[in-house]
Each structure stands twice: as C-alpha cells, then as structure tokens.
Amino acid sequence: MYPVYLFRKASKLLMAGAILTLFFAGIYVAGKSLIEAESLVLQKYQMPVAKYIQADWEPCIDSLRELYGKNKQLIKAYELQILLALSHYPELKEIPIHYYQEEAFLPLASRPEPFRMLYSKQNWQYNVIISTKSIEAMEPILVKNLPFEAQVGIIGHELAHTSYYLDKSVWQMILIGLNYIFPDFRADFEKNTDRRTIAHGLGWQLLSYAHYARQVMPYEETSLGSKYYLSPAEIELQINQTY
Template structure:
C-alpha cells in the first residue's frame, strides 16, 4: 500500500510541476560527446562541463528543465513516463529552479558563478548515476526514505561521495561553503542533510588524491 501512495504522490507532483511551472524549452544535444540530452541554453556551458565528469551518462537521456520551483534550488528525478521501463530505456529530469523565497535567491543557479553552478549540477548528475544502478522498486524506496530525516541524510551523503569520486569535490565544496556563509537557513539544512565542507575536503583527498585549499 505504501508504494502505491508514493507512486500517486510522485506522478501527481510531476504532472503538477509540468502543468504549472515549466518555463523554458530545451536545446537538444546529440553529438559525439553528449547524446540524448535536452538542456537549457542559459546553462549550456556549465551543464556540459558537469557532464564531462560523468562519462557513464554519455548516452543517458536527460532533460534539464528550468521551472518556477520554490522548494528546491534543483532536483534530479526519474522521468515518470519511463520509470517502469528497464534501466537502459529510462530517462531522467533535472529541475533547475528559476525563483524561490527572497532570502534564498542567492542559491539559484542563475545567480551563481560558473564554478558553483558546476557543483550543484554535478551533485544532481550523481543522483542520476545512482538511479541508473537501481531497479524500479529500489528507486521507489529512495523516494520513501527521503521522507525520513535520518535516511535522507545518509542518502544525500552517499550522493555527495559519489559526486566526489567523479571529481566534483572542488566544485561541491565551493557551492556548499558559499550557501552556508550566505544564509543561516542553509547552515542548518546542510548540517542536517549533506556533507560538511571539511568532510568534502577530507574525502576529496582520500578518494581522488586532490587537495582543496
């Protein structure tokens, strides 16, 4: 029963978002470097840089959507139209918020320097790598566990570590540090759900051999 409830909420949310908040048509990319990608021209450069750290996603179908999405700065989700299909036929959506509460506007992608944009995009792409390795029921379990604070922290920490393994640690550290310094709300949120800046520095050195100064 719980799975059915989660599915109803998930599909309802995606339909609601598409119907009310979608504001940007994408640019289709299908070349030697990136296949099956629909990206927003506004962030073309930083999306391509972030994608370059994830060669395993070269052929994965990903659509980047700019939306009026006040709850998150960005979010990566399986496309509900393909979530039931085998892994190789799935596609994914990365939502980029265009507006939020005034006190959080500094965290919007459009207001960030390119380095920090790569950090947040790299984190979302790590989510997609994680989805790619999971079955349909495992993906649904993620959606369920995300509602539980203790499990959400463990999950987001694992995604940060995955991003670091792909070489995103430097950008991730810059993005997290920037948000925490800008707003106390982000300090509380990131302490509850994500790796600390010191953890990112430590893990980047351990996992990639690179130091963040």
C-alpha cells in the same frame, strides 16, 4: 456492552498501528540497506579538475557538445556548466537526460521521468529540474545566482543522483522516495551523493558551492544544510582521502 465495544475499537486501532509501524520499519530498513550497499562501492571514477574558468572553456563548447551532448536536452544558459559536469560521468554519455527550468522550492532536483518508468529500464529518461524561483531564503542559492564554479559543482551533485539511479528498479526508486521523509535516510543519501560527486572528480567544484551557500544563506538554513550535506570541512577531508 459499551466498555467491550471500546476495548474492541482500541484493539483494532492498536493492531492497525502495529501493522503500520512494521510497514514503515520495513521500508526504513530496506532503504538503509540501499545506502549501506552504496557506501561499499564508492570509488574514484575521474581525475579531479582544480578549477573551471568559464573563459577558458567557452571556445570548447562545440567539442564538449559533440562529446557529451548526445541524448541530452540542455538549457542554453547553463549549457557549458552542464557539459563540463557531464564530462565527469562517462556512464551517462548515452543516457537520455532532459534539463528544464520551472519554479520549484529546491534549487535543483534529479529524478527519472515518471511515465518512462512504466517501460523497460533501457527506455528510461532522467530529468534534472533547475528552479527559476523559490522562497526568499532559497533565492541566493538558485543556479542563476551562483558563481560559475559553484554551478558546475551543484549540477555535478545532481548528476551523481542520476548515476545512482541507473541500476535501480522501479520498486527501489519507490523505496528511495518513501524513505526520503526520514531525516537519517535523507542525510545518508545526500552525503553519499556528495561523496559520489567528489569521486567523479568534482570535489573542488562542490567545495566552491558549499562555501558560497554558507556565505549567502541564513544561519538556520546553513545549519540545516550541514545536517543533510557534507560541510566544507568534510568535503575537504573527503577530497584529501579520494585524490
């Protein structure tokens, strides 16, 4: 009886393992289809700006706020950088976006407000979280420690995420979240986000961020960054192909 019991136990475990494997394989395939569909629709939305000089744009902040600040809860310290990045995303002009700061591992993150996802799509709000404190290795690339041009670039990257989420359903957002644990999906997802940032005219600002991050981060972290994000050379190539 004991061997029979073990056989039945093993069979159940194998079946459960097979079901889980099929489940995660289905999630992965569905997630990849989202990425592949996205790669087909990347296009140039906005003309690029070679360089944003803070002193040149500070006198324009009131007009920028009037043009791009509607339905936006901004952070005073980064208001100009956010508004300049928003100027490259006309599709976000009316979209409610809440910027706020908190201690977080990632320097920035963009996601829909979870509770708003329970309502109809037109009532969604999007959050952009800017980290005030992280682990020691990540501190050099927190927004507060970046040059102005790089700040605009990385904020633009997060807005590219927000733009991507605009036509996604709750289930597609869940699918993205589940797939993000897979390294291949994460790399495709983030590199496509970099390409979308470039397509919106913020390629030079993203390049500024990429160069700066690789100057100040430990080698292990920069190697990891190159796995998931476009390298400076790849950004330059994409800029030349796009503009």
